[in-house]
Amino acid sequence: MEIERDLVSPDAENDELQIEAALRPKRLGEFIGQGRVREQLSLVLESALRRRRPPDHVLMSGSPGLGKTTLAMIVAAELNAPLRITSGPALERAGDLAAILSTLAEGEVLFIDEIHRMARPAEEMLYLAMEDFRVDIIVGKGPGATAIPLDISPFTLVGATTRAGLLPAPLRDRFGFTAHMDFYEVSELEQVLYRSAKLLRVTLPDEGAHEIARRSRGTPRIANRLLRRVRDFADMRADGLINQEIASAALNLYEVDANGLDRLDRAVLGALLKKFGGGPVGLSTLAVAVGEEAETVEVVAEPFLVRQGLLARTPRGRVATAAAWSHLGMTPPPDAFGAPLLD
Numbered sequence: 001m002e003i004e005r006d007l008v009s010p011d012a013e014n015d016e017l018q019i020e021a022a023l024r025p026k027r028l029g030e031f032i033g034q035g036r037v038r039e040q041l042s043l044v045l046e047s048a049l050r051r052r053r054p055p056d057h058v059l060m061s062g063s064p065g066l067g068k069t070t071l072a073m074i075v076a077a078e079l080n081a082p083l084r085i086t087s088g089p090a091l092e093r094a095g096d097l098a099a100i101l102s103t104l105a106e107g108e109v110l111f112i113d114e115i116h117r118m119a120r121p122a123e124e125m126l127y128l129a130m131e132d133f134r135v136d137i138i139v140g141k142g143p144g145a146t147a148i149p150l151d152i153s154p155f156t157l158v159g160a161t162t163r164a165g166l167l168p169a170p171l172r173d174r175f176g177f178t179a180h181m182d183f184y185e186v187s188e189l190e191q192v193l194y195r196s197a198k199l200l201r202v203t204l205p206d207e208g209a210h211e212i213a214r215r216s217r218g219t220p221r222i223a224n225r226l227l228r229r230v231r232d233f234a235d236m237r238a239d240g241l242i243n244q245e246i247a248s249a250a251l252n253l254y255e256v257d258a259n260g261l262d263r264l265d266r267a268v269l270g271a272l273l274k275k276f277g278g279g280p281v282g283l284s285t286l287a288v289a290v291g292e293e294a295e296t297v298e299v300v301a302e303p304f305l306v307r308q309g310l311l312a313r314t315p316r317g318r319v320a321t322a323a324a325w326s327h328l329g330m331t332p333p334p335d336a337f338g339a340p341l342l343d
C-alpha cells in the first residue's frame, strides 16, 4: 500500500518552496514561538557581534517544517553575513565539502541541512574545519598520499537534523550551541497564521485561525499550507469568509482530522491497533504494515503521535496508549496495557 503525501505532510512540495520563501520571517524578532531557542540564540549572536568573532557553531534538531531553515537564514541575517546552503546528501565525498569550505568568505554562515546524512569522509573533514578552521587536502593515493593543510576563513556552521540521535558524538560535541525545536502550541500557530494571512492578504477571523491552528500538527509549514487550502475553499463556497464552520468543513474535505492527524499518522495508529492489538511492535514491522520506510514512520509520524500521547516508544517496541484506542473509536482488548487486574 502506498501512502500518498498528504496535505498535512510536513515536507515541502516543490511549488510550495516559493510561497514558503515569501512567508519566511527574516529576523529573529519576527520568528514566532520556540521562546527559549530564540532567547538563547539571540544571546549567542549578540555576544558574537560584540566580540566581532563568528559565533559558535549551531546545531538545530527537530521534525520537518518547524523552522530550521528559516532560523539558519535568520542567523546569517542577524550577523549581516553571507549564507551558503548545502545538504548532507550533496556531500558525498570529502572533495565536495573541501570545495565549499575553501571558498567561504570570512564570517560566512554555512548551512548544512540533513547533516546526519553526510558521507563519512566529509564528516571527518568537517571536524578539523569546525575546530581549527583548517582542512587537510589529501594529494595522491595509497602509501604515497600526503595531507596538505589549508587554512580556511573562520565561519559559522549551522547544521540541521531531524535525527539528532544519529549524529556521531565527535560531530555533536563540536557544536557550541544546540537548539531543540519542538512542536508549536496552538496559540503560536495562530500567530503564524495571522502573519501569513496578512502577507497573503487574506482576512482571517480568530475562530478560523483557531480551527486551522489546532489541526496543523504543531507545524508552521502545515499551518501555512492549510491556510491556503481553507482560503480557496472559503473563496469558492463562502464569499471568502473563514469562520470556524467553513475552516472545519474545508479541513474535513481535505481529510485532516480534528487533531490534525494525517493519513500516515492514522495508518500507523490503525495498523498498531488493528493488526498488532496495540503492540508492542517493532518499528520496521509497523512500517512494513503501512507500506512506508521505517525512517519515514520514525521521523514524520511518530514524534507527533508521541507528543499527542497516542503512541509510546518502549524498549519492547511501539505501543498504543488508551487515548489512541479512543481516538479511533475502538475498545482495547483486556490485556492491552499489560495483564488485566483481578478483583
Ligand SMILES: Nc1ncnc2c1ncn2[C@@H]1O[C@H](COP(=O)(O)OP(=O)(O)OP(=O)(O)O)[C@@H](O)[C@H]1O
Pocket (backbone or CB within 6 Å): 010, 011, 012, 019, 020, 021, 023, 024, 025, 030, 031, 032, 033, 063, 064, 065, 066, 067, 068, 069, 070, 071, 113, 192, 220, 221, 224
Ligand atoms: N517560527 C516561525 N514563525 C513563522 N513562520 C514559520 C516559523 N517557522 C517556520 N515557519 C514557516 O514554515 C515554513 C517551513 O519552515 P522551514 O523550511 O524553516 O522548516 P524546516 O524545519 O527547515 O523544514 P525542513 O526540515 O523540511 O527543511 C517556512 O516557510 C516559514 O514560512
